[in-house]
Amino acid sequence: MRHDGVTVTGVGRVPVTPDVLVANLGAEVTAPSVQSALDRCSAALVSINDVLKRAGVSDRDRQTAGARVFQAFGPNGTPQGWTASQQLTARLRDLGTAGDIVGAAIGAAGDAARLHDLSFAVDNPAEAQTRARDLAFEDAKTKARRYAELAERRLGVVEAVSEGGQSGSPGPGHAMRAMAFGGGPSVEAGELEISAAVEVRWGLLS
Template sequence: MTRKLSALALGAALMASTALAATAASAQSVQQTPVSSTIQMIQTQPSLNLAASGEVRVAPDMATVTFGVVTEAPTAQAAMAQNAERMNAVSAALRRAGVAERDIQTSGLNLQAQYDYQENQPPKLRGYQASDRVTVRVMDLTKTGATVDAVVAAGVNQIDGVAFGLKDPSAAENEARRLAVKALQAKAQLYAEALGVQLGGIRSLNEGGGYTPQPPMPMYAMRAGAMAADSTPVSGGELSVKIDVTGVYDIDR
């Protein structure tokens, strides 16, 4: 009886071991089964990325003149006093010429010691130089030459330059914008025709450029007391106002 029970127990153990092995093999088979995946490519709509410009040339209607008074004296106090006296006379001359106070701006004030140099000798103080720079806007372009003559007669002995500009550049900028967009549209249409495709709508539009005030240009060398009998001739010429645009157009196939 005892032998029979032992044989039964051994058979049960073998069956349990076989079942566990089959379960483990099945689990391993499940883990090793590859997972399928799908990658989708996103195709963007073709487009044209183009640039164009619009330029308008207009006559200036104002001028900016930069000038100065330079004085020298044995002492710093004397140099500054002489400079202030001349600048007061220049300010009075500007008012008589019709220049408004808001159009006069001090753009530089300087005081420097002046030395004489000789070989093998230490520098020797000669005195002091005071300079005062003023920037003036002349809102009536026809009075630019007369204004220059007036300040020279009042004591100005240096003229740095004159620049021409626009009081309100918005009209010229808007016209340049219209020309730039028109040129951009024409270029886009030309490319579409050359490619044999249909031009779609514009996706984006960016702007650059615009009116930039002109930097002062050297006018002429002016010596103290030098003045022509007639008003100094000043010609404004033309100014360029340019707008740059870039745009992205869709292409319909």
């Protein structure tokens, strides 16, 4: 028979300042033939990649993905050729120049360029993750003590610990402005929030 205990979930949150802008760029071209669409899409993506390389974005911070080719149709269902698309994700580590780099990359590819997403990240979140875990455990302990008091019992030893998920999400200061004519997107890093959750069971003493 299981003895008395209390199980609670604690949450810890740590605000951090992002130091990386993740730009999900791409190229998309519609042409009369598959090969023509592929060639033009590839050329546009090479133009984007060349700008990133000249800006000092290292090979490890550039990754291509999501290559697609599909038949294009007009509003009335008439075939309009073939569309080729591909994405390129870049991690930009200088936030002061990141917007200009993105703008230059898009400008190099012209009408074929696509900006799918901009997001912020922390290059090394380990310290913040550890702090979030500590806060999550303390939060759980505070709750457990209160439940023990309400039950007119005393908190015993920890019997089980189960870690939940960790995440990094934008805080209230996060903002991303639209692209201005002739320039790159204006970005504000704001804050990210590293969070952790933990479920802990304590025994209850008389």
